[in-house]
Amino acid sequence: MPKEFWNKDAETMPLNELKELQLKRLKNLIQYIHKNNKFYNKKLKDANIKPDDIKTLKDIEKIPFLTKQDLREYYPFGLVCTEIDDIVEVHASSGTTGKPVVGPYTQKDVELWGEVMARSLWANGLRKNDIMQNSYGYGLFTGAHGFEKGAQKIGAMVVTISSGNTKRQINMMKDFGSTALACTPSYSLYMAEVAEEMGYDPREDFKLKIGCFGAEAWSEEMRKNVEKRWGITAHEHYGLTEIIGPGVVSECKHKKLHINADHFFTEIIDPDTGETLEPGEEGELVFTTLTKEAFPAIRFRTRDLASIYEDACECGRTLPFQSRIKGRSDDMMKVKGVIVFPSQIEAALMQVEGVSDNYQIVKTKKGNIASLSVEVEPTETRYKEGHLDNLEKQAEEEIYSVLNLRVPVKTIPPKTIPRSTGKAKRVIER
Numbered sequence: 028m029p030k031e032f033w034n035k036d037a038e039t040m041p042l043n044e045l046k047e048l049q050l051k052r053l054k055n056l057i058q059y060i061h062k063n064n065k066f067y068n069k070k071l072k073d074a075n076i077k078p079d080d081i082k083t084l085k086d087i088e089k090i091p092f093l094t095k096q097d098l099r100e101y102y103p104f105g106l107v108c109t110e111i112d113d114i115v116e117v118h119a120s121s122g123t124t125g126k127p128v129v130g131p132y133t134q135k136d137v138e139l140w141g142e143v144m145a146r147s148l149w150a151n152g153l154r155k156n157d158i159m160q161n162s163y164g165y166g167l168f169t170g171a172h173g174f175e176k177g178a179q180k181i182g183a184m185v186v187t188i189s190s191g192n193t194k195r196q197i198n199m200m201k202d203f204g205s206t207a208l209a210c211t212p213s214y215s216l217y218m219a220e221v222a223e224e225m226g227y228d229p230r231e232d233f234k235l236k237i238g239c240f241g242a243e244a245w246s247e248e249m250r251k252n253v254e255k256r257w258g259i260t261a262h263e264h265y266g267l268t269e270i271i272g273p274g275v276v277s278e279c280k281h282k283k284l285h286i287n288a289d290h291f292f293t294e295i296i297d298p299d300t301g302e303t304l305e306p307g308e309e310g311e312l313v314f315t316t317l318t319k320e321a322f323p324a325i326r327f328r329t330r331d332l333a334s335i336y337e338d339a340c341e342c343g344r345t346l347p348f349q350s351r352i353k354g355r356s357d358d359m360m361k362v363k364g365v366i367v368f369p370s371q372i373e374a375a376l377m378q379v380e381g382v383s384d385n386y387q388i389v390k391t392k393k394g395n396i397a398s399l400s401v402e403v404e405p406t407e408t409r410y411k412e413g414h415l416d417n418l419e420k421q422a423e424e425e426i427y428s429v430l431n432l433r434v435p436v437k438t439i440p441p442k443t444i445p446r447s448t449g450k451a452k453r454v455i456e457r
């Protein structure tokens with residue numbers, strides 16, 4: 028029997044047993060932070076909570092949220108619960124405003140990271156005989172390192188090429204026979220473009236079969252484009268520096284994002300009131316790391332909007348799953364009273380025949396009035412055909428049908444929008 032799961036016991040545990048395990052771990056965690064960190068100790072005291080007050084999973088709601096603001100305030104190591112001496116690895120993400128977010132790991136945290144990433148990559152189909160081209164940027168950012176740890180745990184070969192130097196990427200992909208590609212979805216599309224310019228057919232001339240993509244909000248329609256362009260199965264990854272990096276979820280072959288819930292406890296809250304919502308309802312994702320040592324996050328508000336489900340999945344995993352991220356609440360735009368997420372515009376554009384994967388949303392602000400327009404590159408073939416006003420009109424109609432909002436669309440010549448080797452900049456302000 029081929030091995031279906033990386034960690035069968037954890038991934039197929041009955042839901043009631045999972046909840047028992049979560050509760051046991053949560054109780055330990057609260058004792059642990061109460062004892063080992065001044066900030067958390069004070070936070071519990073201020074909220075009038077003693078560790079023994081946590082008797083059910085629902086009791087977690089008594090604990091105040093952890094916010095980005097807290098992380099900034101206690102930068103860099105104020106939330107560490109071990110000796111600084113016990114930290115063996117540190118990552119950081121560029122803070123959207125001000126100080127970076129720091130992720131410190133003990134030896135045990137590093138092992139946990141490898142374990143959850145191995146689950147994710149195994150669920151994507153990565154095996155020992157695979158060659159994973161790791162084209163996430165190596166550096167402080169968690170991405171590349173998480174993928175490397177997981178792939179090595181499985182025993183796959185990791186090509187540590189990092190991002191950039193795209194022609195070399197293509198040459199190595201060809202020479203090494205890479206079977207898996209890990210990078211941002213937009214970078215994979217740029218790579219396909221460069222491969223074509225170099226005279227290759229991305230579908231035929233490489234051994235690639237699995238894409239492990241993350242670090243970027245992308246629509247389901249964009250996923251289909253990536254799959255078609257490379258002739259691969261494209262998987263979504265999700266994670267945050269504050270939680271562990273990538274590895275929070277494992278996307279199975281039915282494309283469900285199973286949360287590694289024995290280590291990460293998830294809640295969905297109303298972003299305005301902070302009230303806990305039921306499974307299936309859309310709101311902000313809140314995570315608690317149940318087993319991390321160096322920096323446990325308790326009720327961290329992600330600002331990411333999604334829903335969670337506890338239904339059974341055909342893959343056999345019992346771990347709850349989350350929907351794909353609708354967008355960060357930070358990316359949400361309000362135009363003429365309508366709430367707009369960039370991913371909705373992307374999804375609409377991708378419905379239009381002749382529109383390429385390259386587009387930009389242009390945000391303009393005159394006084395207090397925000398307006399949007401979209402610039403898209405048609406495919407080379409469509410561009411040569413002319414009559415681009417038809418294409419623009421069609422795209423405007425698609426966007427209108429999704430948002431009920433008129434957003435002007437302008438076509439621009441192919442290859443004018445700057446390409447990205449990391450996170451694509453889809454929204455620009457003018």
Ligand SMILES: [Zn+2]
Pocket residue numbers: 279280281282283285340341342343344
């Ligand atoms: Zn599944």
